[in-house]
Amino acid sequence: MAQAVGGNGGPEYAGMIDALRDFLDRVAGARPDTETINRLTGDLERWGAELAEYAVPEERQLFAHRTDLRGRGQTMIPPIAVTERDDTRIRGTVTFGRYFLGRGDAAHGGSIALVFDEVLGRFANLGGRRTGRTAYLNVEFRSVTPLDRELTVTGEFVKEEGRKRYLRGELWDGTTLCAEAEALVVELRPGAK
Secondary structure, three states, X not given: OOOOOOOOOHHHHHHHHHHHHHHHHHHHOXXXXXXXXXXXXXXXXXXXXXXXXXXXXXXXXXXXXXXOOHHHHOOOOOOEEEEEXXXXXXXXXXXXXXXXXXXXXXXXXXXXXXXXXXXXXHHHOOXXXXXXXXXXXXXXXXXXXXOOOOEEEEEEEEEXXXXXXXXEEEEEEOOEEEEEEEEEEXXXXXXXO
């Protein structure tokens, strides 16, 4: 059995995640023949078995814990890159690939909500604040969110009342507002995870 190594996986981990994102986009846009499906299924099963030998507890995993990488080094959400941040505002870019297609060359609404949850939830926990969890997220869709185009996502810290943190966000395609969101993040009580 292989042993998990220390460190953060280096740039090689980032390369693996980018390749996985590209693969998922290609799976979403492909209509392969049976022979190709069977071959790829076998490859995926072998890769899964190989990675199983490196299983670690959640607090030691790399997936979603690499804050130096777009999307924190995971593929569940489109890759988000933070470009500006202070105590009250955050700004970044996001691109929805084919994997996040809803229909008609538009991003799936659930993936848009996931981007807001990621951006606003993570932002609410920065600046020395204790960890909180999203208690409420309301997303309003204003126009079609296109695929394969760099979009701007913003977040704003509106107010804090005790353990409650109120935030709002917007998703823009140039000058077109695609969606906006309001969120309530509640600080966890001591000892809660």
